[in-house]
Amino acid sequence: MLCESVMNEFSGYSSINCFCYFCGKCEKATKPINIKISKDTYKLFYLTDGECTIFVDETKFVLSRHQSFMIFPNQRVVMQPNPEITVSLNWVEFSGNVAMSILSQTTFCREFPVVGEIDVPHFEDYFFIPDSGAQPACYQFRAGAAIVILLSFYMEYFPKRESDFNIYVESALNFIERNFQNVHLSVQQVADYVKLDRTYLYRLFKQQMGMSIVEYINRRRVSRAEVMLIDMQISVKDVAFSVGFSDPMYFSRVFKRLNGITPTKFKAATC
Incomplete structure (x- = not known):
């Protein structure tokens, strides 16, 4: 299922x-x-x-x-x-x-x-x-x-106990949520925002979330793209730009890797 x-x-x-x-x-x-x-x-x-x-x-x-x-x-x-x-x-x-x-x-x-x-x-x-x-x-x-x-x-x-580790990752998630549609968003910007070394933040983020910051940003963008492809009459290319991908071809590859189907076929199947 x-x-x-x-x-x-x-x-x-x-x-x-x-x-x-x-x-x-x-x-x-x-x-x-x-x-x-x-x-x-x-x-x-x-x-x-x-x-x-x-x-x-x-x-x-x-x-x-x-x-x-x-x-x-x-x-x-x-x-x-x-x-x-x-x-x-x-x-x-x-x-x-x-x-x-x-x-x-x-x-x-x-x-x-x-x-x-x-x-x-x-x-x-x-x-x-x-x-x-x-x-x-x-x-x-x-x-x-x-x-x-x-x-x-x-x-x-079983709520997670508060710790500096949790605060840093939560802060990174909040920053990404507000900025993931910006094509210029980078891991360094996230690290600068939470005021941690980039390598250290990478380890903390991956330990808690099970994936890298780049992967999480891509998943967040694809998630937003799914909604746009279902509900909006705009092209796949425009969707890619709107959710933060600067390259529509790269967007298609990431979308297919995560969903097993290209965004074009996804859009056709949901229309």
């Missing part, structure tokens, strides 16, 4: 997207499971019953009923169920700027991808997201919103 939600915020008409690729349930797991995530997606697991041990980059974590764990892009995880206790879990795989933004406000991180129990009745029900791939756009909006609602519980129950 591939679902996309593109919503408008306030009069600034900024876009938020969230992609749900798959969701499912695994019942009565008894054998080790190898889990590999692609370079662009996240996978969230929730233990509805049982116990298991996971190995993330050779670090061991022991989980029990109603705990959750997150697998980040390009991570490989081995899950070892307790053979004496039946293990059942729900999971959902997703990506998107809004998802990354919410995750950045939780305690989930690559070094410690495990959180405790969320005191919400029948929480596992939030992991069931109806397939909307062949449905009208309104269903796709709802599917994307369902991911946002699910992740918002983790933001509520």
Whole structure:
């Protein structure tokens, strides 16, 4: 299932997207499971019953009923169920700027991808997201919103503790949000704004967001382009310039890398 939600915020008409690729349930797991995530997606697991041990980059974590764990892009995880206790879990795989933004406000991180129990009745029900791939756009909006609602519980129950690291990255994100449509925006400008060395900011940003500043800016621009391609009768070339790309050909390559389709075909499919 591939679902996309593109919503408008306030009069600034900024876009938020969230992609749900798959969701499912695994019942009565008894054998080790190898889990590999692609370079662009996240996978969230929730233990509805049982116990298991996971190995993330050779670090061991022991989980029990109603705990959750997150697998980040390009991570490989081995899950070892307790053979004496039946293990059942729900999971959902997703990506998107809004998802990354919410995750950045939780305690989930690559070094410690495990959180405790969320005191919400029948929480596992939030992991069931109806397939909307062949449905009208309104269903796709709802599917994307369902991911946002699910992740918002983790933001509520496991908020990220304040630190200088979080403040710097948050400040960079705010600056990018206000300036990503400027074709002259650079990583150095972002570093100058937050008053950090460019190399140090790069490490902090990538650790928290899972990608470089350039990649985040490109994703933000493509996200805005998707809205314009759907709702506005303007050419692909003009869209590229409007969202901050100085080269329409480069815009097309980035758009296709992120969405698997060229902006021209995307526009034709949504008209």
